[in-house]
Amino acid sequence: MNILVCVKRVPLTGGRMTLTEDGRAIQTRHLGFTVSPHEECAAEEAIRLVEEHGGSTTVLTLGPAEAEEQLRDMLAIGADRAIHLVSDGEEWDPQATAAAIVEAVRALPEPFDLLLFGNESADGGNYQVPIRVAHSLGLPCVTGIKALSAQDGLLRCEQEVAGGRDVYELRLPAVVTVREGINLPRYPSVPGRMRAKRKPVAASTPQRPAARLRMERLVVPEGPGKQAEILGHGPEAAPRVVEILAEIGVI
Amino acid sequence: MNIVWVDGAGDELSQQAVAFARGLGGDVAAVRFAAGEAYSPAAWAQTLVELAAERGASAVLAPATDRGNELLAHVAAKLGQPVAANCTSLTPGSPARVVRLRWGGSLLEEAALDGSPLLATVAPHSVAAEPFGEPETLAVTPAASELDLAVRVSGRIEAAGAGVSLADAEVVVSGGRGVGSAEGFGVIEELAGLLGGAVGCSRAVTSAGWRPHSDQVGQTGTKVSPEIYIACGISGATQHMAGCKGAKRLLAINPDGEASIFASADYAVIGDLHEVVPAISAEIRKVRGT
Ligand SMILES: Cc1cc2nc3c(=O)[nH]c(=O)nc-3n(C[C@H](O)[C@H](O)[C@H](O)COP(=O)(O)OP(=O)(O)OC[C@H]3O[C@@H](n4cnc5c(N)ncnc54)[C@H](O)[C@@H]3O)c2cc1C
Numbered sequence: 025m026n027i028l029v030c031v032k033r034v035p036l037t038g039g040r041m042t043l044t045e046d047g048r049a050i051q052t053r054h055l056g057f058t059v060s061p062h063e064e065c066a067a068e069e070a071i072r073l074v075e076e077h078g079g080s081t082t083v084l085t086l087g088p089a090e091a092e093e094q095l096r097d098m099l100a101i102g103a104d105r106a107i108h109l110v111s112d113g114e115e116w117d118p119q120a121t122a123a124a125i126v127e128a129v130r131a132l133p134e135p136f137d138l139l140l141f142g143n144e145s146a147d148g149g150n151y152q153v154p155i156r157v158a159h160s161l162g163l164p165c166v167t168g169i170k171a172l173s174a175q176d177g178l179l180r181c182e183q184e185v186a187g188g189r190d191v192y193e194l195r196l197p198a199v200v201t202v203r204e205g206i207n208l209p210r211y212p213s214v215p216g217r218m219r220a221k222r223k224p225v226a227a228s229t230p231q232r233p234a235a236r237l238r239m240e241r242l243v244v245p246e247g248p249g250k251q252a253e254i255l256g257h258g259p260e261a262a263p264r265v266v267e268i269l270a271e272i273g274v275i
Numbered sequence: 276m277n278i279v280w281v282d283g284a285g286d287e288l289s290q291q292a293v294a295f296a297r298g299l300g301g302d303v304a305a306v307r308f309a310a311g312e313a314y315s316p317a318a319w320a321q322t323l324v325e326l327a328a329e330r331g332a333s334a335v336l337a338p339a340t341d342r343g344n345e346l347l348a349h350v351a352a353k354l355g356q357p358v359a360a361n362c363t364s365l366t367p368g369s370p371a372r373v374v375r376l377r378w379g380g381s382l383l384e385e386a387a388l389d390g391s392p393l394l395a396t397v398a399p400h401s402v403a404a405e406p407f408g409e410p411e412t413l414a415v416t417p418a419a420s421e422l423d424l425a426v427r428v429s430g431r432i433e434a435a436g437a438g439v440s441l442a443d444a445e446v447v448v449s450g451g452r453g454v455g456s457a458e459g460f461g462v463i464e465e466l467a468g469l470l471g472g473a474v475g476c477s478r479a480v481t482s483a484g485w486r487p488h489s490d491q492v493g494q495t496g497t498k499v500s501p502e503i504y505i506a507c508g509i510s511g512a513t514q515h516m517a518g519c520k521g522a523k524r525l526l527a528i529n530p531d532g533e534a535s536i537f538a539s540a541d542y543a544v545i546g547d548l549h550e551v552v553p554a555i556s557a558e559i560r561k562v563r564g565t
């Protein structure tokens with residue numbers, strides 16, 4: 025089974041988000057970077073499917089030159105090769121992102137059996153790149169999947185809904201978006217990291233079309249502006265905590 | 276006229292989406308699919324595309340639920356139009372302007388949105404819910420293609436239904452990396468049990484394998500809205516807070532007085548959870564005389 029996994033580099037923000045002066049990006053000077061947990065799980069799922077059925081895993085990102093770091097992370101846990109669509113550092117809207125991914129997929133000699141995505145990206149949360157890719161490639165798409173199995177070209181997928189899970193069965197090739205919890209991703213080993221350095225990363229520079237959903241400015245929402253009441257230090261605080269719980273009516 | 280796909284007349288998020296659509300001016304048609312129609316996102320979207328053309332809709336909206344976001348993304352892909360997900364406001368015009376949530380609500384984005392009809396999903400609690408009458412019932416269009424119908428719910432697994440569900444719990448006692456181990460959650464479980472609440476945790480905990488992902492609160496976990504959220508050994512990363520900011524009150528227990536969780540807390544106990552949490556449980560027993 026040949027699988028494509030799409031991931032996106034995002035900053036690892038801590039307890040507070042700070043914006044750049046022009047308000048068009050998160051201030052990342054002191055931050056590390058990662059990919060969404062959903063996407064880590066997509067990569068893990070691909071690697072497990074390939075371990076079970078054979079084939080190979082290709083990981084793709086559209087992002088700045090520095091996003092090679094995230095591709096190497098995915099190669100370190102077991103992806104076989106990577107495609108880096110090097111962006112200009114400007115904002116790509118979801119339609120443009122999907123179009124660039126579609127073009128890259130079409131340019132490859134062999135089609136993929138399965139294209140795995142995160143359910144929504146960590147930063148944009150646009151919930152649409154995978155659906156647009158599926159539509160352009162003429163493939164079926166299921167989203168938000170929490171359990172996946174493949175047999176004889178048939179996929180069985182479970183999606184969490186209120187009160188249980190809905191089940192979908194569809195034929196490969198297909199596009200599937202997964203959610204964190206579908207598996208527990210492995211950590212890269214030291215030999216894995218060494219091997220990742222030698223794995224191939226094919227880079228190209230797609231042209232950015234005009235955006236039709238244009239980010240103008242980011243705003244950090246006003247915090248709750250709370251001033252926490254200190255109930256005490258250590259176990260001596262317990263009686264006061266219980267008073268509060270009783271006031272709220274949960275005891 | 277504006278079309279809103281809804282989950283049902285009684286559904287709160289649907290009522291908010293309809294109120295949001297009314298705010299745009301003009302008539303609003305709330306539509307849903309007949310109860311017998313198995314969910315098939317691309318086929319349902321094809322039906323909405325045809326309805327929008329027939330009625331000359333100027334906007335097609337849905338609540339920003341899993342299904343609402345999925346349906347509108349399909350509509351957008353079919354029309355080759357942009358869609359803005361998770362909007363808190365939409366001002367028609369050329370271009371239209373939206374404010375939408377990013378990072379699970381930790382950031383707002385002001386953006387310009389092209390396209391006709393305007394396509395957007397409505398973030399929860401952007402506007403107050405307004406009741407509306409029975410929605411129009413749709414049947415899937417005969418023009419839905421084989422590819423559209425290839426994805427269709429074909430079965431259902433009912434939840435085991437043991438205990439209080441995290442999403443609906445009145446009290447959530449949540450543990451983070453500060454709990455230290457899977458066994459360390461004993462004290463968290465004990466307090467949650469005494470309060471008839473549910474156990475939650477941070478991603479640091481699920482990544483370490485101490486708790487299942489179904490306990491994770493946050494941007495990529497469950498969103499909770501209890502009367503009180505008791506955060507024990509959790510630092511307060513924005514992605515965690517994205518899951519618990521719906522809580523009415525927050526009590527944080529942490530030895531680090533500088534931890535960012537205190538900036539969102541109503542009540543603070545500065546201390547080691549392994550001393551504080553058992554003391555709270557003991558006090559509850561004492562008060563109850565058990
Ligand atoms: C201030 C700011 C600056 C930005 N700068 C850049 C930039 O320099 N370069 C850039 O490319 N984007 C940049 N973006 C993000 C870009 O706008 C998004 O990639 C695009 O809007 C797609 O939306 P999404 O990621 O929310 O998609 P969603 O539809 O929510 O994503 C779903 C899934 O699609 C896949 N996916 C999404 N985006 C990518 C990607 N880029 N590569 C591979 N797979 C992907 C992932 O599997 C993801 O889980 C920036 C955003 C902001 C706010």
Ligand SMILES: Cc1cc2nc3c(=O)[nH]c(=O)nc-3n(C[C@H](O)[C@H](O)[C@H](O)COP(=O)(O)OP(=O)(O)OC[C@H]3O[C@@H](n4cnc5c(N)ncnc54)[C@H](O)[C@@H]3O)c2cc1C
Nearest residue numbers: 146451452453477478479493494495496508509510514548
């Ligand atoms: C895209 C994305 C999505 C994410 N989604 C989620 C999500 O859904 N949910 C989530 O939780 N995280 C999520 N994260 C991870 C998040 O950024 C943080 O890494 C995580 O929440 C940290 O967990 P923590 O607070 O338990 O650990 P830490 O940040 O390590 O904090 C541990 C805290 O415990 C305190 N402590 C230590 N010992 C004790 C003790 N004995 N008693 C009391 N306190 C003690 C410390 O002072 C510290 O404040 C996401 C990250 C990304 C990038």
